[in-house]
Amino acid sequence: MDSLKNDEIRQAVRQQYGRVAESGGASCGCGPTCCGTPTASAETLSQGLGYTADDVGAVPQGANMGLGCGNPQAIAALKSGEVVLDLGSGGGFDCFLAARQVGDTGQVIGVDMTPEMISKARVIAEKGGYGNVEFRLGEIENLPVADRTVDVIISNCVINLSPDKLRVFSEAYRVLKSGGRLAISDVVAFAALPEAVRQDMALYTGCMAGASLVSEVEAMLRVSGFTEIRVAPKDESTSFIRDWAPETDIAEYVVSATIEAIKSAT
Template sequence: MPESGSEGDSGAALAPETQRRLVRERYGAIATSDDGEDCCSSAACCDPAAAPGGEGTRERGELLGYSTDDLDSVEAGANLGLGCGNPKALASLAPGESVLDLGSGAGFDCFLAAQEVGEAGRVVGVDMTPEMVEQARANAAANESENVEFRLGEIEHLPVADGTVDVVISNCVVNLSPDEAQVFREAFRALRAGGRLAISDVVLTAPVPDDVRADPDSVAACVAGASTIGRLEELLADAGFEDVEVTPKDDSDRFVREWDDDRDPSAFLVSAAITARKPHAERGEGA
């Protein structure tokens, strides 16, 4: 029997290290692909029009909830047409805040966040794929984003000090982890007291077919690793978060159905806005 992830994960059928390797290989290929033709098996990112800066990428960005200003404000190369929402729209960022992006990819959401927090703010992106981090750093130079930094690391073991972040964002990445519970514990650790979590991700609306859950391509493509709304609420509460809200995006079937050429993932998967807050310091603790 295939080894499963640790207690509290999404129940993926692949061993954790196998799952991480598949995800790293997939997104490494996307980062180094010039035309999108070999990045993956799904039409969602392999249509040549979906190459960085391509018309398909822009249209997909609009479907995910990015405004025209968002799409125009970042230099080509950062928007790879990935994700399942717009975490910046959930985060209500303010000037001077510090932001941490889990699974930052080529940096698109980081650069949008940097515009919101301004020169007095700071944005750190963490990604486990070396090719993505390299591309993101090049994109930071192209965008002249001096308040953005990219670090190589796993979101289950964040290279970030305790209590140093005001906001944690992420875009369709937590479901790729073999241990979602650990991801949320790490996010909680990195947040300051009163800090908030604002992520876009996918949630289950029906059981994942067994052949999908065991399919390596589906696991690495945001299709097989999602949790139910109730499970996410439980994981976030167990990590210590309060004010937890998981809100499905009713029209996400418009892009979710494109993620698999052989089946329709929107039959059991939907994009959702996930928000939560770390409690303020208890009495006797520092502010």
């Protein structure tokens, strides 16, 4: 999607997920029809992505909108007292789960560029009395977070939406403490996407057309300074990705993956 301006992409993504927030979170997972008729409950979709029934039952009503492509919590190994940053926090689902893990001595920060999502998450946090969670409006390419203040960065199917992924990883490196870690679920490409797919804005905002090749993700992480990089595609995810755009062959090109990396101690 090189011919499209970065701001045009950001605006399309912001509008798409603003509609999702205002709709109450129509539960169809990711994909270009997120605001259409729900095909399954958010709880069912989340369990299909790797969350447990206990996870989906533990978050406040409205936080889980059935979005995402995996469960970053499963690889984050969060500890009491840690500072966690969620890139593209949406309604706060992963933030509220992380809050249980880090406890009152920890902190969870959610960053999202969609005002409607931030407003929704803040209301839920206030009603639920989540004193260790806060939500900040901002772009993940320009994080409103101080240098070297975060222990763990999580994200669920958001970085693929950025038109400047190298900037995202560089910002992640900046805000992590020495020894801090990335624990991300995202969509990556295992084959070069056809130009027609890359130019399809509906497929871009649906978390597919913006996917980078695995080798590109690894290279961007290395350039940003990360070590111990591990990108692990989940072949079983092709089944739900196929449902995101059933009239296309998108599952022949992209897959959900876990992405892990470390900011080496210095």
